[in-house]
Amino acid sequence: MPLIDRKAAEIADPQGLTLYPAADLPASLSGPSGVILSPDADLALLAPHLPALAVVTITFPKFRDGRGFTIARSLRQHYGYAGDIRATGHFLPEQFGFLIACGFTSFETPATHGPAQFAAALAAPHQPGQLLRRTLGRALEPV
């Protein structure tokens, strides 16, 4: 599936990237590596590996399953993870803004919703965002 960034531009994986399912993550990593998380992942177990991971991929089994949003925010806020957080699985262009706000930086677009639909979502005049953003300022944004 095409991979896009936050501007809905198609991008390529870093050269030589290896993605491991969480259970198969080797204790020491060589070369650019990433991990694929299911939505019930335990981040405390993953924490020691985070500094060495270029990509954390979070799976959406169905777009209605919103656990991935909390995983991404926790990675950014609790664990200070600064690498690429990638969405994969089934999610909708309608959710693009929320995914970005929670800290996702790359997106493996689902088969039924190609990059063009995500680009269109981005071009719409309304970009979702909490009303309180205006009053609260930066404190609402992910750190």
Add this chain to the structure above:
Amino acid sequence: MALQVITGNRLADGVSVWFAGAEGWAEHVEQACAYAAPEIEAALAQAMPPDAELQVVEIRAVEVVRENGTLMPVAHREQIRARGPSVRADLPAGVWRDPAAPLPPLPTAHSSSPFAGIYRYDEYDRDFLRQRAREFGAMVERRRKGELSEEEFKPLRLMNGVYLQLHAYMLRIAIPYGVLSATQLRQLAYVARHYDRGYGHFTTRQNIQFNWLRLEDVPAALAALAEANIHGIQTSGNCIRNTTTDEFAGAAADEIVDPRLYAEIIRQWSTDHPEFTYLPRKFKIAIVGAGHDRAAVRVHDIGIEAYRNAEGAPVFRIFAGGGLGRTPYVAVKLREDLPVPELLRYCEAILRVYNALGRRDNIYKARIKILIREMKPEAFIKLVEDEYAALPADYCLLTDELVQAVAARFPAPDLPRQDGGVLKAAMLDDRALARWVKQNTHPHKAPGYVSAVISLKPVGGIAGDASADEMDIVADLADKYSLGEIRVSHVQNLVLPHVAKDDVPALFKDLVAAGLAEDNIGLVTDIIACPGMDYCALATARSIPVAQRIAERLAPRQHEIGTLHVNISGCINACGHHHVGHIGLLGVDKNGEEVYQITLGGAADEKAAIGKIIGPAVPTAHVPDAIAALMDAYLAVRAPGERFIDTYRRLGAAPFKDAIYATH
């Protein structure tokens, strides 16, 4: 021999349609093709080509009988779909509106409510809502073109307040913390009159529901409402819903902290929350600040009680995991004395734990109440506290500056009038007025004023329904007597919050003229009833007719009976709060017959309790007799001035059980 027809609802307008073979979909069941059992599979295949979903949704076969040469479905629900609501013979099912008909200008084009003490929305807020209306229009377009499947579209439309019901789409509009200006009410009347069939239904969650929307009209209706700063955002779906509060907030004499300020902050924080919009299940927050719980906070996912600490600063008591539905629970207390700056942070911590761990495998076990019980409250509280402690220090901090910025947009109403004694004098020789004042007014913090409740429970009427004309009348009365402000109560009535005592006789006269002077607030005919099977796709029974029959039967004795909350739900989802009614009625289907389970002893206030089932379910026709017998038993044993609920608490169920089951 059993015959079947194929039915569904049309995507574009939600109208129930019936498959007529080669002629496609017809609007009347009599036009349908009827199939014998062996033919039905082939017929369903014919009715459901791969792109069927672009025209008709929820396609299925239902059983029918041929009666006097015409077809009629066997199940009550399907009969109601074919005919229209049983309680509105004037509104047959089917197409009722010509979308090409021109509409008059919006009320907001020529009026505004400059006085209402409501939150001052600005152009930014309106733009936000206009864009959301357009965004919903784009979703409808994508659905029609097939870019979104019905499965994908459904949660998105729900999040904009759009349900598919029996006869059409239903649009649920939030009335944030129950506060409306006269202009907003006129705009709602406009939508009721032109996009719906002339009325709306006020609900227990401080929402209004329109029952007859065409999907294609919804973006326009939402755009019209946006001009008056009202919307349907997050009134359904698995997200944070409209935050509710006490209908007398900001006016009540017993108020300790005005909850509207915090309810507005929660509204702004929860609207389009990027992390918490795809939760395991719906999430309802209620807040109260009166010492007395008028918002049922203990049966909400998060309940908040605002009070003052020893220094006089507002602080919060936080509850979580209350709820009704099929597993009713009274909430557990998580925290005392939470300071204002921490309010949203603590809510974030609760929601983060819930979003990560709430069950997603079973819709009936997905609410936070189940998570808390399954993992035990102590363990849940520990997780929340850990999560809370780990939040970045300034994340979602409610600074004083921010609270002041929101507070500045709640202008304090100007309440200069003193009590000139007009009301007292008038009550001396007008008993009807005196009775209405006793029953329908609430003490105001300004001594020259009261809050007046307008009952939407006329005996024999439909609880919570108001016609477009009635809405316009109430809007005018609000302008005349209540600084242009109206409240929607969680028992489905309307409130004029700031009425000068000296004006009350004139207001009462106007209400009598409008037929809106029912003096039954808090009495047995002030029944909470959900829409039930006359409208609702999930219902197992009709709640409205039962409420009507009970009210008719007991109206002559209601003042003698005194305070009594009767709550009726048309299915286990408990939208009529039957678990927390002093008397609760739950309609269930027993082999095709509607019967009612009776519970006693529920309460939604600070003594919140879940009612107990008293015995076998009662057939619909016997319900008024059963309640009347219950009342006889109560009147025979009550201590002077004792409310039914207190008699029940004193004596238990036995005397009432005997009374109900002795009658048949």
